[in-house]
Amino acid sequence: MVDEQNWNQEQERLDMVTEKLKERIAELEPEVSGLQNQAGDIRKRFWEEVTVNTSTDEDFEETFYSIRQQEALLSERERSLRLRMQQWKSMNRLLDSPYFGRIDFHEDGLDNSEQIYIGVSSFVDSDGLNFLIYDWRTPIASMYYDYSPGPAAYDTPGGPVSGKMELKRQYQIRNGQLQNVFDTSLTIGDELLQQVLGKGADSQMKTIVATIQKEQNTIIRDDKSRMLIVQGAAGSGKTSAALQRVAYLLYKHRERLKADQIVLFSPNPMFNSYVSTVLPELGEENMQQTTFQEYLEHGLGTAMQIEDPFDQIEYVLTEQTTRPYEARLNGIEYKASPLFLQALQHYAVWLGEKGMRFKSIRFRDRDIITVEQMEVQFYSYDRSIRLANRVAMLQEWLLKELRQLERKERAELWVQEELQYLDKEQYDAVHKELHKERGVFDFAEQYEQVQEYVQNKRRRDEADFDYAEQEEDLLRRMIVKEQFKPLRRSIRRMMYIDMVGLYAQLFEDKVTYMQMTNAPDVPELWLDICKQTKEKLGSLQLFYEDATPFLYLKELVEGMRTNTEVRHIFIDEGQDYSMFQYEFLKKLFPYARMTVLGDFGQAIFTQATELDGVDSPLIQLYGESDTRLIRLVRSYRSTREIVDFTRALLPSGKEIVPFNRGGMKPMLVKLGSKEEVSVRLAQELAALRAEGFSSLAVITKTAAESSEAYELLTKQGEQSIRLITKQTPTFEEGAVVIPAYLAKGVEFDAVLIYDASAYDRESERKLFYTACTRAMHRLQLYTTGKSMPFVQDLDESLYEVSE
């Protein structure tokens, strides 16, 4: 804490800045509302003021320019309004807590040092020169995060600026009043961080701008790498850094980068709501958020039913270790590997020579274009043309054929029959078409005539001959055209390609597979893998592990769709994506930089990718020279005691450094039965609430266990607890029962592991670690006496036992 004199000076300055902020807000207010009205006015009168006159070329030109002028005026006012609105909003945001940090920097070669106050946005004095507050994202503010007092430097577009940092100070300000002022000598003071981290968990993530750590700042401000990989321990601030990075990029490139050109891939839809308030709090719009599953569903449409990753993990966690289980696991691993990716690429080349699978074009129960015809046509194209281009050429050909067939079809008997069933509206349409030029036409009379004629009740006489003839012709056209419509649509959608057949063809037998794909080998239990895959495909379903390869093959055959708008993609929980998915994302977003954040220690899916291994294929995705790898080892979320416990669960856990915040040791509670567990859980939940903790999670291994725990707890009178399933759309405050794989990425004041002995396979170690690392302040583990391999291996000093 600073001395009284300094405190008073700081409060005076704070008062001065608050006053100026208020003045500016008052100044802006009428302007903002005035501008709003004006813009509204122009919008309303837009069409009244321009004279729409298009009778001569000159008039037309005049009208055109008149509209253009109005438009320009409008958009200028709107732009100006937007700017002022933005200013007004950020002033209001600053009012409560204008800044959180200060550095005094003496630039080399200058006489004086400058006081730089740092807040969530900039605020310049009315002279337009004096920065009363610097935005945390300005180049000069980076020193606050990167240096301790002493020599310091920052980068500007004109080159580096160096000098000496004479002071570094932190503030806590609420309602315009100083709460705390610290002078910090080392990194951003432990004291403030202690306070921030000591608070309760929230159902929404918070911004960390006031306490960004140096290594996190590197992630936030990296602007050079095509690929930025962050391997960080649980709770090391990866997601936080990612969100501040988005805010930074939007600020730095505000002239050309818009929020919707940034896409964040999240682990589940619930996570979206968890992080959705951070950017608005920083005065920025949210980026686009999605999950890979949403993308797959979009790409594969409704024709196939895709398993989601949560059902896949449920299978992996709950099934007994049998031969089909082993086969499925082998399949998951193989289908996620770069080997399978290469196999599919070779397969596409092979298909260029032979083996394409088509579906005939059928009309009224007959093949009007057969598979053989398509094969002949397809393989008649020059083989040097890329597969996808040949598929497009075939599409053109099919549409042409269809036009001819459509013409022929008009003479068929069924068309004659259909004519009799037309209703008045359909006739009306034809009449309108036919008599467009002729003015008056007695529709009822003509309808009669055509009906009679069609039903052969009446012979045509001279007078109506022309009409009837032409009408019938038109009606026939109309009928056939209508019926051919779905055929045309399906050809445009490339439904003539038998995608299921093409994918299934891969899973015949080992020899054929190796021939088609050049694969050096196949995984063990290949025939079982083949059988499982084909069975699923047979019912138009895809295992989760097949969905990405299937879509990839589809795009190899039909042409890759790309999104050239997006400039940055962020992948959180990056260890859970296969190399396959990475290759895909790279191709899908050719103009985007990629930021991958993850933790191999939390790789709970079988298809995991190691982020920072020596020869990690992820580093090769864009090549080493375009890739930067940052490791975060400090864990901020949990108390020292919890981190000491959790890091001991991982073989490489020694590298993890707990942030120095003390608490209680994790507690292992040994009880006799599930009922006893539920009684105790209910008591503990009540006790934790009484202590002031509000976000509490009973974490289970599987969804079935979650339901069980939820039921038992409800029986114990726990009314307010909520059961979280993969369908839960948002993350809310309070107590929840949740399976570990859905708790990824989020945190709770206290975590109660429902059944610690349920995690007994080595492959479940990381799931157990993930579950335990969700705890900020308290961790309790429950068991009914069975063995707990992961806990038993730990040093007993790391936890307390209660029986």
Ligand SMILES: Nc1ncnc2c1ncn2[C@@H]1O[C@H](COP(=O)(O)OP(=O)(O)OP(=O)(O)O)[C@@H](O)[C@H]1O
């Ligand atoms: N510099 C910081 N200042 C204040 N709080 C921080 C800082 N860095 C991280 N935290 C806090 O630590 C907690 C964990 O952060 P975050 O969720 O970003 O970590 P993570 O690495 O994504 O974790 P996990 O991999 O376990 O999901 C959050 O409560 C976050 O606010």
